[in-house]
Amino acid sequence: MGARTSSAGIAGIVIKDVTVVNTRDGSLLPGMDIFVEHGRISRISTSGSVQPAETAHTVNASGKYVVPGFLDMHAHAMFSDAVLPAVDQQQNFQLMIANGITGFREMAGSKELLSRKKALKDEIEAGTTVAPEPLIMPGEVLNIFPGQMLAFFPGSGEAGASSAEVAQREVLKQKEYGAEFIKIVNVDREAFFAVQDAAGKVGLHVAGHLNPVVSATEASNAGLKAMEHLGPLLSILVDCSTAEEMIRKNLTAPPPAPSDAALAGPPSPAMIRRIVANPTMLAWSRPGVGIGLQFAIKTYSEEKSRALAKVFIKNGTWQVPTLIRVRTMQISDDPAYSSDPNLRYVSSETRAMWMELTEAYIQRAPEATKAAYKDLYDQQLKLVKLLKGEGVKMLAGSDMTGIYCIPGFSLHQEFRELSKAGLSPLEILQMTTLDGAEFLNRASTMGTVDEGKNADLVLLDASPIEYSENLEKIHAVVLKGRYFPKAELERMKDDVESFYGKGRN
Numbered sequence: 001m002g003a004r005t006s007s008a009g010i011a012g013i014v015i016k017d018v019t020v021v022n023t024r025d026g027s028l029l030p031g032m033d034i035f036v037e038h039g040r041i042s043r044i045s046t047s048g049s050v051q052p053a054e055t056a057h058t059v060n061a062s063g064k065y066v067v068p069g070f071l072d073m074h075a076h077a078m079f080s081d082a083v084l085p086a087v088d089q090q091q092n093f094q095l096m097i098a099n100g101i102t103g104f105r106e107m108a109g110s111k112e113l114l115s116r117k118k119a120l121k122d123e124i125e126a127g128t129t130v131a132p133e134p135l136i137m138p139g140e141v142l143n144i145f146p147g148q149m150l151a152f153f154p155g156s157g158e159a160g161a162s163s164a165e166v167a168q169r170e171v172l173k174q175k176e177y178g179a180e181f182i183k184i185v186n187v188d189r190e191a192f193f194a195v196q197d198a199a200g201k202v203g204l205h206v207a208g209h210l211n212p213v214v215s216a217t218e219a220s221n222a223g224l225k226a227m228e229h230l231g232p233l234l235s236i237l238v239d240c241s242t243a244e245e246m247i248r249k250n251l252t253a254p255p256p257a258p259s260d261a262a263l264a265g266p267p268s269p270a271m272i273r274r275i276v277a278n279p280t281m282l283a284w285s286r287p288g289v290g291i292g293l294q295f296a297i298k299t300y301s302e303e304k305s306r307a308l309a310k311v312f313i314k315n316g317t318w319q320v321p322t323l324i325r326v327r328t329m330q331i332s333d334d335p336a337y338s339s340d341p342n343l344r345y346v347s348s349e350t351r352a353m354w355m356e357l358t359e360a361y362i363q364r365a366p367e368a369t370k371a372a373y374k375d376l377y378d379q380q381l382k383l384v385k386l387l388k389g390e391g392v393k394m395l396a397g398s399d400m401t402g403i404y405c406i407p408g409f410s411l412h413q414e415f416r417e418l419s420k421a422g423l424s425p426l427e428i429l430q431m432t433t434l435d436g437a438e439f440l441n442r443a444s445t446m447g448t449v450d451e452g453k454n455a456d457l458v459l460l461d462a463s464p465i466e467y468s469e470n471l472e473k474i475h476a477v478v479l480k481g482r483y484f485p486k487a488e489l490e491r492m493k494d495d496v497e498s499f500y501g502k503g504r505n
Contacts, residue, residue: 014057016062017031017033018459019064021463026425031047033046036455040455041451044451057483059483068458069433069478070101070432071104072132075399075407076107077096077400093131095492097132099411105137106137108138138179138183139183140170164191166191167194186209187211188213192219196223216236230380230383234293237297237379241300274357277354280330281361284369289369290368292372293372305386308387313393318394319395320395321384324414338354345408347500385422396431415469429471434448456480
């Protein structure tokens with residue numbers, strides 16, 4: 001063996017004798033040393049070929065595998081103070097790091113939250129706060145309930161303004177205060193196309209939910225960059241039905257007046273929290289929901305699904321399935337959720353709300369609806385497999401903190417659901433690393449373990465290419481060049497449990 005070269009200047013962290021996992025093709029490169037300095041990977045070389053400085057922190061990683069830090073590409077880690085106080089956000093960050101998450105796409109936003117995001121990034125860079133990187137954030141979510149456009153955006157237009165006018169003004173306002181993309185949840189047809197047009201003109205992309213008044217094909221052709229939650233519910237599956245026209249007509253009919261008085265007017269903050277936790281509560285007790293779902297499932301067409309996949313590929317439309325969120329919404333009565341030992345990492349208020357919503361679902365949802373939701377989920381798994389197999393681009397996201405989506409842990413639940421859908425371990429790994437970097441146009445700094453890239457890494461005890469479950473076997477995390485061994489990751493989880501067990505209850 002040749003003489004070792006000296007690298008006296010490399011005085012940061014040296015991860016020795018590790019197997020580097022190539023997220024591009026799944027190949028493994030064993031016996032490598034990774035040198036980390038100033039938050040970057042400064043060098044990767046054959047183990048022992050470069051002598052680190054005496055002051056370097058050396059980690060023996062023999063038998064371990066290294067991958068880029070995980071990206072949760074649909075998260076609610078920050079949220080507004082009305083829903084998630086700032087003190088709870090730090091608990092979220094600890095759980096995320098402990099589960100290997102080094103960056104997240106925040107899916108709630110506002111002018112104030114964008115300012116907080118900037119401050120958080122500055123604190124992370126200064127080393128005064130330890131947190132995953134907030135990668136991108138929208139402005140106020142365009143969540144327009146029927147007849148309540150101006151109530152949600154009172155500064156966007158005068159009474160009598162059309163939904164398109166209000167939506168366009170809201171996009172311009174968000175651009176002005178620094179929104180990094182536009183998120184839509186429930187906008188009418190006129191507003192949807194107005195948002196796409198206005199956002200395109202100011203250089204912002206649009207992501208979010210589909211309203212059945214706009215088909216997935218139309219949304220993709222209009223330029224929607226990312227569809228979240230497979231719609232949610234029937235949204236994308238309607239495009240895949242041989243009875244699409246009939247189903248869409250029924251879905252777009254004016255809904256009956258809410259039977260629950262609490263839903264009759266503009267929703268209160270408490271009701272918003274409940275709706276955010278599980279939006280399906282708005283449809284549980286509607287007559288005919290189960291029959292409608294089953295009809296859509298029975299008229300499912302693989303031919304139409306493949307045609308839809310071609311549309312997504314042509315337009316570069318991404319899918320963010322958040323299968324764990326879809327499942328916990330549609331099958332919230334699964335005892336595995338209410339008995340999850342990781343609930344100890346959630347506040348008692350949140351646990352109580354989740355249990356209350358679950359009990360309401362058990363008591364109020366007709367049995368036909370419950371059965372239909374389970375069948376719908378099975379169909380959604382098949383759709384994810386088909387779309388991915390056709391080449392549609394996808395991202396891994398957990399939609400924490402929806403019902404039973406516990407920060408950090410829920411991304412690993414997502415990996416398991418993606419595996420159930422039939423995706424390969426490499427595809428799942430790519431969805432939380434390489435693909436996120438591509439989506440964000442940050443492939444030059446993240447997504448692979450290469451020299452010059454960010455030192456955001458996860459050391460695993462077993463190969464993630466062999467089994468996706470091995471993504472859970474976290475030995476250590478490197479965040480912005482700082483090394484967190486397993487003992488420290490466990491301490492983070494213990495601190496959160498203690499916070500919720502003895503502190504904020």
